[in-house]
Amino acid sequence: MSSVFPTLVPVAYLSATILFILGLRALRTPITAPLGNRLAAVGMLVAVVVTLLDRAVLHAEIIVLGLLIGSLIGTVAARWVRMTAMPEMVGLLNGFGGGASALVAVGEYWRLSGTSTSLAGETTFSILLGVCIGSITLTGSLAAFGKLQGMVPGRPLTFPLQQIVHALLVLAMTASGIVILCVPGQMTIFLALLGLALLLGGLFALPIGAADMPVVISLLNACSGLAASATGFVVNNDLLIIAGALVGASGVILTQMMCRSMHRSLVHVLFGAFGTSNWATGAAVSSGEKAIHRIDVEEAAMMLAYARTAIIVPGYGMAVAQAQHAVYELAAQLKSHGVEITYAIHPVAGRMPGHMNVLLAEANVPYTELADMDMVNPVFAHTDVALVIGANDIVNPAARSDPQSPIYGMPILDVDKAQHTIVIKRGLSPGFAGIDNALFYEKNTMMLLGDARTVVNRLINEVKAL
């Protein structure tokens, strides 16, 4: 046994690394993706089992109990969560990963500062990184979860001197970090640093609006990976460093893409709540003299059923109303009338990257009918009807034409270029960002007011009756 083990552990970790990378590679197509996810899961299982068998691990039975409790909670949560609540679920899981990293870093600091040998500077540095990134990920994710659940108001929460408070927190953290690095055995200051990091994580998410959630969740995803990497530096484990870096890379790429899709820089998303007051005044100017055209369900059903081509544009409103199954049913009815249906997906529709794709997949819409923004935008001009369901800012033409608009420059879906545009919307209140939507006042735009699911169900009945 003892002669086999020293090589078994590194070999198992190497296999886990390979399985993680192959697993991620398999996510290139929806067909191979389920296998990829399972490969990664097997890699994780191998790594955990081998670590448990390692002779250095004592009290394995208690650890197994912890693994069982965690698996039970994880499985139950993952099986019961609704697809519409996926952003909350992912946010919460990010937080757990970050929390675990922080706990390990704190525990290592406690363990190492208790031993007689003095703590190496580079280990302390890694511990500090792990504690800070992990804690910020934990409370930042909890704050994001609260916002998504509506427990914390989704609008940007601001208070006077917010930026200065944040800056002071970062300064205080840096200062205590330097003290801990220079003077060993500073448990009190270490705990203070932990508290500061937890506080900063919660505070930084508050001023960010719920519409910016795709960026925030991607960023927290990156942080949870980087926290795991930092922990890998602490416990000197390459597997942790590699797996954490892979996740970090993924989170960083998604964050960049989400920012680009909103035409905003990360700095602006994180610290942009200052601009909210300007946005509100900018919106108030443009409404007033213009009128909207309302349409009733019968008319809309007629227009859709006799169209040759229709493009469905889902947004967060569809998720809120749980309307994805009704939308699929409507599309099926329209297809039986010979209408050619495409779904246009904006990269930041919903509250997380890919949110709409998952909801439509749940409702049985084949992914081949979903089109990305770049692919579908040239098609709108030759499309009879664009049907916007619960989307707002991502179809606002002011992003193209009005340099005064706060969303100017953001890439949008060109629904206004279709022959007719039907917008299903709960009310006429401005969108999340508080911006008036120029689309609603266009000549060929017709508003169909009401809850997305109710309206779509009525449309289905009307189309059936035709």
Added chain:
Amino acid sequence: MAEGLLGGAFVFVLAMFVGIEVITKIPPTLYTPLMSGTNAISGIVVIGAVLLAGSGHDRVTAVLGFLAVVLATVNVVGGFVVTDRMLRMFTKRRQQP
């Protein structure tokens, strides 16, 4: 090979590059499963938690380690299971056309 912080940095940087190469080829339609799947992988910190909990140092490390094991396992198992659930939705139509 360099040891310690620098050795780790080598590994980290290379893994980042591999990550970027692999992730940029993933289509937007799979971004949510990508997030939940990578999220599960970041639960790899469970290894660190197991090593801490099993270090047999004292009660504090045992408790912190145990809590970390539970949190990280929720992250791992919850992440992989929910990703599997989502990915099967993407492919179920192919099996029953």
